Amino acid sequence: MxxxxxxxxxxxxxxxxxxxxxxxxxxxxxxxxxxxxxxxxxxxxxxNTSARRLATGKSGMVGIIFRAARNLLVDPHFVEYLAGLSMGLAERELDLILRHAPPGAQLASYQRLIASGSIDGLIVSAPEVDDRRIAMLTERNFPFVVHGQVGEDVAYGFYDIDNHGAFSRATELLIALGHRRIALLNGSAGLAFAVQREAAFRTTLAAQGIHVPARFVSHADMSEDAGYNQAAKWLSGLHGFPPTAFLCSSTLMAIGVMRAAGEAGLEIGKDISIIAHDDVLPHLRSEHFSTPLTVTRAPIREAGLCLAEMIHKRIDGAAPRSLQRTANVDLIVRSSTGAAPQDGGRSW
Amino acid sequence: MxxxxxxxxxxxxxxxxxxxxxxxxxxxxxxxxxxxxxxxxxxxxxxNTSARRLATGKSGMVGIIFRAARNLLVDPHFVEYLAGLSMGLAERELDLILRHAPPGAQLASYQRLIASGSIDGLIVSAPEVDDRRIAMLTERNFPFVVHGQVGEDVAYGFYDIDNHGAFSRATELLIALGHRRIALLNGSAGLAFAVQREAAFRTTLAAQGIHVPARFVSHADMSEDAGYNQAAKWLSGLHGFPPTAFLCSSTLMAIGVMRAAGEAGLEIGKDISIIAHDDVLPHLRSEHFSTPLTVTRAPIREAGLCLAEMIHKRIDGAAPRSLQRTANVDLIVRSSTGAAPQDGGRSW
DNA sequence: GGTCAATTTCAAACCGCTTTAAGTTTAAAC
DNA sequence: GTTTAAACTTAAAGCGGTTTGAAATTGACC
The missing domain is CATH 1.10.260.40 (lambda repressor-like DNA-binding domains)
Incomplete structure (x- = not known):
């Protein structure tokens, strides 16, 4: 040394x-x-980084809080996102410090992390509609960027995909195929992206004069289980006519829907249609599902790469409003979507 | 402040x-x-952590190197592992610093991270048989623990599952069911766990006098794609009789094998049998696959939790040899395994 | 009351680097 | 041969903690 x-x-x-x-x-x-x-x-x-840090006041580190309960599942998208983030940061000689905090202790964790002086900036993920973390960071004037757009005109840097465009186009496609009973399997209620997606869904259907029964919009964590449970419930027909088309917030949910459809003896792309948003989990490719899946597609790794660049600039003093980006989403049509069944699917 | x-x-x-x-x-x-x-x-x-660090020489941080190439897939198990690790560390008031390094620059990254003085200890993952990182860390006498056992009698702390026991028992089960042409879809060659698993596989078969043709052991990254490609190749029958049973190093590979089997018109659990090792990815549950999967099961999150405790003790001066643990693996029999086909599967 | 030890507190040095303010050379200009 | 600006270099003061060695206080005991 x-x-x-x-x-x-x-x-x-x-x-x-x-x-x-x-x-x-x-x-x-x-x-x-x-x-x-x-x-x-x-x-x-x-x-010696500690010495330099002490002298300069800069740590060369960026923090991210890993939100997970002890027995709860971790969002598998997180690792892809993290991959992008850590690659982007490594290019800029920044390190990522990852701290776990249970859902209940989020705000306090952010505060402790900041107060300890070990980070120069923070990445905020999965923002809610009125996010207290964002309010707190704004008030303290601590550098941060957000993965997800919370409002129309916000004063901080963010990266988000065009949720509205994606879900509008997906909905339009289903309508064009003749579907009228379309269900949305959304992410957890309150999350900004879920709100955006639901708004796009409802607006598009309303524009065509199609009514959406309340029971056709569900909120849940984006897992295979949740997709299966919800779809099975719908397909049982116990609560009214089932949907003929399913719009899923994640490919994982779509896998669950496919399982439920299989058990109900329905053919995907014929009896029912499925579209999912695909964040691109490289180990689980929607083009290789038993029925290749029609998706709206935007690699989540890009989010990490872009946010790394943004937080770097933000720490260097860039104006937050210059660090806002909404990425395009591709609509990729495969065989999980098809014309609505002739009889409207009432015969099952 | x-x-x-x-x-x-x-x-x-x-x-x-x-x-x-x-x-x-x-x-x-x-x-x-x-x-x-x-x-x-x-x-x-x-x-202020920097100040304390400078004065004490301890940083309260543990490092882990995120190995991934820019365009390569990231192992989805990593996030679960990371979840366990960061939870375990958080309990002990340690932070995790995550740095990305491309496969080619691993050793240099470890050295830089240590030399910068920002970490007290390191977690080494996915060790190879003669791992240079381990050699380097041992030589420098820098505190570290390893996820994976490399040899029989090693001088450092590690956590591993009982790969040998798991794959022996899985192989025995297949033999007991009458299978004689059993294939192993292993992880990448050179990784310590892959070597252990293959040894268990071969030893168990040899003990029963069953010969394993070289083509029945494959090495690949543990992805759905890799599983599909390999299984499709075998099932094509172009290179000799296909296996009647598949032993997969990961549930992801098993999904690929199931896809290939489906395309070949084979019924799983009847025409062919599949066993996989299940690290427990909560969003992808092997009991919910279209055919519930027989697995050897050990939650990878445990590895993280345990390694967090170990590195903490190691930093506090515990003797490395007191920090070695091999965890049990459960064998869970579901419907993807069944008696070998009467005709030995030669009729396909 | 005086002594001695135990208890409590403090001043100052130090960790290794950055940075300000000031000092010394060097070269160019007059 | 000065004068002056430009080009280099340095001593010393932090950054915000920890820790050593010494001093001050307290209380028990003779």
Whole structure:
């Protein structure tokens, strides 16, 4: 562990000069700089981050809070998102510090993390409609960016996909195929993206004069189980005519719907249609499902990469409003969607 | 941002006393301690981690390197593992710092992370048979624990599941069901766990006098795609009689095998049998597959929780050899396994 | 009351780096 | 040969904690 002081003594220079030389300050002569840089390399000198941090007030670290209950499932999308994030940060010589906090202790965790002075910025994920974390961070004027857009005109940086466009187009496709009883399997109520998706869904149907019964919109965590349970309930027909088309907030839910449909003896793409939003989980490709799935598609890894860039700029003082991006979503039609059954599916 | 000095002034004490009081040193009077602790709470004082770190040499952070190539898939098990790890660390007031490094730059990344002085310990994942990271860390005497056992008698802490027991029992089950042409879809060659599993597989078959053709052991990343491709190749029969049973290193691979079997018109649990190792991905439950899957089961989240405890003890000076654990694996029989077809499956 | 030890508190040094303000050289200009 | 600006270099003061060694206080005991 070579220290700056040792290096300076070794070179016959003062620590100040060495520090300047290594950090690219202009006041250092060219020959001196070269000499210093080479000696540093030769002695394998690495500045101690804690010391630098203490002196500069910058930590070179970005925080993210891992929200999960001890016995609850972790969103598998998170790892892809994290992959993007950590790659993007690594490119910028930033480190990610990942701290776990149970759902109940979120706000306190954010505050502790900030107060400990170990991070320069925060990534906020899965915002809710009136997100207290965002309110708190805004008030403290602590640098942060959000994965998800919460309102129309917000004062902070964010990355989001075009949820409205995606779900409008998906709904339009189903309508065009003749479907009239369309159900939405949405994410948990209160999450910003779920609200956006539901609004797009309702608006599009309303524009065509199609009524949406309340029971055709469900909220749940985005798991295979939740998809199965909800679809099985609908398909049982116990609560009225089942939907002929299912719009799922995630491919995982779609897998559950497919399982329920299979058990009900229904053919996907013929008896019923399914569209899901595909965040692109590379190990679970919607084009390879037993019936290839029609999806709205936007790789979640991109979100991580983009947010990494944004938080970097934000820490460097960029105006939050210059760091806002809404990404396009592709609609990819495969065989899980087809014309609505002739009899409206009432014969099952 | 209250500092220690401010707090001390506020209390009319010296920083030294306040520091001692908060850190539980015995030289501080009881009333003084209470007074200090309460004032700290009132002023919402949090010691600056960088400063503490610089003074103590301890950072309160544990590092993990996220190995992923830009365009490669990320192992979905990683998020579950990470969940366990970050929960376990949070309980012990440790933070996790997650740094990305491409496969080619692993060793250098580990070295940089250590040299920067920002972590007290490291978690090493997915060890290979002769792992250079382990060699390097051992040589530097830097605290670390490994997810996976590399040899019989090693000098560092590790957590692993009983790969040998799991794959022996799974193989035995298939033999007992009458299968003789059994294939192993293993993880990538060179990974310690893959070596263990293959050894168990071969030993068990050899003990029964069953020969394993080389083509019945494949190595690949553990994805649905890889499972599908390999199974499709075998089932095509172009390279000899196909296996009647498949032993998969992961449920993801099993999904691929099931897809290939479906396309070949084979009934799972009757025409062919499948067993997979299930690390328990909560969003993808093997009991809910179209044919419920027979599995060897060990939640990977446990690994994270246990390793968190181990690295904590290791940093506190525990002897590495006292931190070694091999966890039991359950064999859960469901309907994807059945008696080998009467004709040995030669009729397809 | 004086002594001695135990208890409690403090001043100051230190961790390793950055940065300000000031000092010293060097080169150019007069 | 000064004068002056430009180019380098440095000493020293932080950053916010911890810790050592010494001093001040307290109380028990003779």
């Amino acid at each position: 070579t220290t700056l002081r040792e290096l300076a003594t070794h070179l016959g220079l003062s620590p100040a000069t060495v520090s300047r030389a290594l950090n690219g300050f202009p006041e250092v002569g060219k020959k001196t700089r070269i000499r210093v840089v080479e000696a540093a390399k030769a002695l394998d000198y690495r500045p | 209250t500092t220690l000095r401010e707090l001390a002034t506020h209390l009319g004490l010296s920083p030294a006393t306040v520091s001692r009081a908060l850190n539980g040193f015995p030289e501080v009077g009881k009333k003084t301690r209470i007074r200090v602790v309460e004032a700290a709470k009132a002023l919402d004082y949090r010691p």
